[in-house]
Amino acid sequence: MTSTFMVQGSNIPVTASVVRAELTWKAADAGLEADASALLLTQDGRVRDDNDFVFYNQPHHASGAVRHLGKHDDGDSVTDTVEVDLTALEADVARVSLCASADGGTFGELPGLRLRLLDVQSGAELALFEMAATTETAFIGGELYRRGTEWKFRAVGQGYASGLAGLATDFGISVAEEPEPEPAVAPEPASVPAPAEPRGEEGLPVDMRKRLDLRKKQIAVCLTKHGAKDVAARVVLVLDASGSMSSLYREGVVTDVVERMAAVAAQLEDDGTLQAWAFATESTRLPDLRIGELPDWLETHLPDGQGPRFERPVKRRRFFAREAREEMQDIGWENDEPKAIAQVRAYVKENPAEVPTLVLFFSDGGVYKDAQIERELRDAAQEPLFWQFVGLGKSGFGVLERFDTLTGRRVDNTGFFAVDDITEVTDEELYDRLLSQFPSWLTAARAAGILRA
Secondary structure (H helix, E strand, O other): OOOEEEOOOOEEEEOOOEEEEEEEEEOOOOOOEEEEEEEEEOOOOOOOOHHHEEEOOEOEOOOOOEEEEEEEEOOOEEEEEEEEEHHHOOOOOOEEEEEEEEEOOOHHHOOOOEEEEEEOOOOOEEEEEEOOOOOOOEEEEEEEEEEOOEEEEEEEEEEEOOHHHHHHHHOOOOOOOOOOOOOOOOOOOOOOOOOOOOOOHHHOOHHHHHHHHHHHHHHHHHHHHOOOOOOOOEEEEEEEOOHHHHHHHHOOHHHHHHHHHHHHHHHHOOOOEEEEEEEOOOEEEEEEEEHHHHHHHHHHHOHHHOOOEEEOOOOEEEOOOOOOHHHHHHHOOOOOHHHHHHHHHHHHHHOOOOOOEEEEEEEOOOOOOHHHHHHHHHHHOOOOEEEEEEEEOOOOOHHHHHHHHOOOOOOOOEEEEEEOOHHHOOHHHHHHHHHOOHHHHHHHHHHOOOOOO
16 A cells, blocks of 8 residues: 655545554654644544543553554654554544644654554555644644544644643643643734634634634734724635646645635634635536534545536536546636636625625636636626635736726726745735735725615
8 A cells, every 4th residue: 555645634545444643753852752642532523531532641542442552762763653443433433633742842843753644454654744843842643533434534733832731621631730820911902803703613623723713813903904893794715626726636735725715704704604616617606615614625525635526417526536537628627717707796696695795716827718807807896796816826817917907997896916835825924915905995895885884
């Protein structure tokens, strides 16, 4: 069996019955160690009781399904191992989170940090996840999780600054530990709105929920800075699914984009729901993304990094399915932006809302239907929609790059920026660029009578 090199957020099926998760790092300075552990979690992301925490002081789970095997030091590197018998896990265990804590320092001080997943029976390496860390003192390397009757492994790579106690407490473990005094923190400025109340967010995996909470705060600060404090909006996501995008789906870039855009909907939408479209030669509406269902939505509609599934009149086909290139030609490789724009406009017209609509439109370029795009967006200037286009890469974006200087519209209803590699753009920078023009459009649209004042 060939090993799979994992990137953060990617997943693979696991057919092995018993697996070992090996956390490895290069031998560091004396006094700095890491300890592997595992948490057995139910569907709601919580342990059933403290016995579901397997670590050096509690190395065996009562079911026998999970064991902490301890460390091995070969002089050059150190490995700490957890073994999981997937066939022995109780039916109400939905996930096994593979964690670690640092003793005497941070994970950023442990070079060569990686997580390997092995098939115990064959000895084959199933997955290799090389992880990056900085100031974290606790880490979730990956997780084994049920998907129907099967098991999968997801590369997580999410850290905590609160150590083992903080990590365990987040999953419902009672930790008897003297709390360290916390430094005084200045109160948040009164002008910054609090993030919207959770709507099913408590059911997300802890690492994903932490990212979401931080992103919502960043979005709130960004909107306040640009004069749109407490604004509400319907959020629509449009994803390029043309052939040239295949590598971005395969490498998990699009999955990461969707998670980052879901935070915008979680902050702006009153029910935290994101409407989504995908387009190539054809265009289709994907099922709504409800924030509490984010992991399942990503796995169902962006399966295995192969891009969105398209609903066809006769049968469902998987876009980018490598074994069916003839069918891919039938679905389409090219990008027809006007068709997607028209579908979103029709949806908004047929489903009016009390709030404006913010459209987040991602494309890797190759735009060539300039006249049709211009006509659609000129007509859309009369409608309660703001179109924020994001270019992925350096390909030509045609008329999209010129819309900011295009005259003859009732209001400027579009924004555009391009990034060479969106994975290198911080959340703070991305949200600032994404939302900087939306507030000025709100003001102009209200003045023009497009939106109610």
